[in-house]
Amino acid sequence: MLKRQNNHFGLALFFVAIFCLTVANAFSQNGRKVASSKAVTYKIKILESLPHDINAYTQGLFFYKQQLYESAGQYGQSSFRKVDLKSGTILQSIKFPAKYFAEGSTVIGNRLYILTWMEKVVFVYDINTLKPLGQFFNPREGWGLTTDGKRLIMSDGSSNIFFLNPDTFQETGKISVTLNGKEVSKLNELEYIKGEIWANVYCEDKIVIINPLTGGVKAVVDCKNLLPQNMRTPQTDVLNGIAHDPVTDRIYITGKNWPRMFRISLLK
Numbered sequence: 001m002l003k004r005q006n007n008h009f010g011l012a013l014f015f016v017a018i019f020c021l022t023v024a025n026a027f028s029q030n031g032r033k034v035a036s037s038k039a040v041t042y043k044i045k046i047l048e049s050l051p052h053d054i055n056a057y058t059q060g061l062f063f064y065k066q067q068l069y070e071s072a073g074q075y076g077q078s079s080f081r082k083v084d085l086k087s088g089t090i091l092q093s094i095k096f097p098a099k100y101f102a103e104g105s106t107v108i109g110n111r112l113y114i115l116t117w118m119e120k121v122v123f124v125y126d127i128n129t130l131k132p133l134g135q136f137f138n139p140r141e142g143w144g145l146t147t148d149g150k151r152l153i154m155s156d157g158s159s160n161i162f163f164l165n166p167d168t169f170q171e172t173g174k175i176s177v178t179l180n181g182k183e184v185s186k187l188n189e190l191e192y193i194k195g196e197i198w199a200n201v202y203c204e205d206k207i208v209i210i211n212p213l214t215g216g217v218k219a220v221v222d223c224k225n226l227l228p229q230n231m232r233t234p235q236t237d238v239l240n241g242i243a244h245d246p247v248t249d250r251i252y253i254t255g256k257n258w259p260r261m262f263r264i265s266l267l268k
Helices: 002-036
Strands: 040-051 058-064 067-072 079-083 090-095 102-108 111-116 121-126 132-137 145-147 152-155 160-164 171-176 187-193 196-201 206-210 217-222 239-245 250-255 260-267
Touching: 058 111, 058 187, 058 250, 067 102, 079 102, 102 152, 111 145, 152 187, 160 187, 187 239, 196 239, 206 239
Parallel strands: 040 217, 058 102, 058 239, 102 145, 145 187
Antiparallel strands: 040 260, 058 067, 067 079, 079 090, 102 111, 111 121, 121 132, 145 152, 152 160, 160 171, 187 196, 196 206, 206 217, 239 250, 250 260
């Protein structure tokens, strides 16, 4: 009797194992299907062309309470500025010592965070007064910075995006960004728009739209020929700068030392 019960028990275990393997295979197949799904490509429609400071080597661009802010880089020229959207005029600014190369910037609450490129310093200011509040140490290169309202989201020029505690600047998670299964490196300026991360790709005329949970690129925005050739000078540099105004749901993009900033929509 005991032997028969053991046989039944063994048979039951066999069928459970087969079931588990079937379910695991189904999930695996589904996972491969999701991973292999290709990103869609969008074109840009220009809705408005606005003045932009041609001397701004744009590193960060964002709205806070419908006010446009911008961080600009280069040693000896780095600054953070409050900008009039319509005229491009600088309303208020912070200038950094020549040893700092300012990078991406964003706001959580009333705190403004500004990265530096190689100096491993993150400056923190009161966004309302632009008075300094302190600094953090950043062990990586600083490139792009944005927020989902709770966490800081940072790029370092690699294919990784890091999630950081705004109170400590300690890493709480990260994702590796892939486009159709291949890593996307040189991720630069970032913007969090409606639950997705938009990222400039350094030296490429495109923006990738990233799933913040998986790192998979859902869409590529083709920005070729956005700035007309007759507006380019020897100082004109790469596409960089994405700003979304959540109140108006408007998106603006520009580039380093570009004379114009563009309000855009996406076209399939």
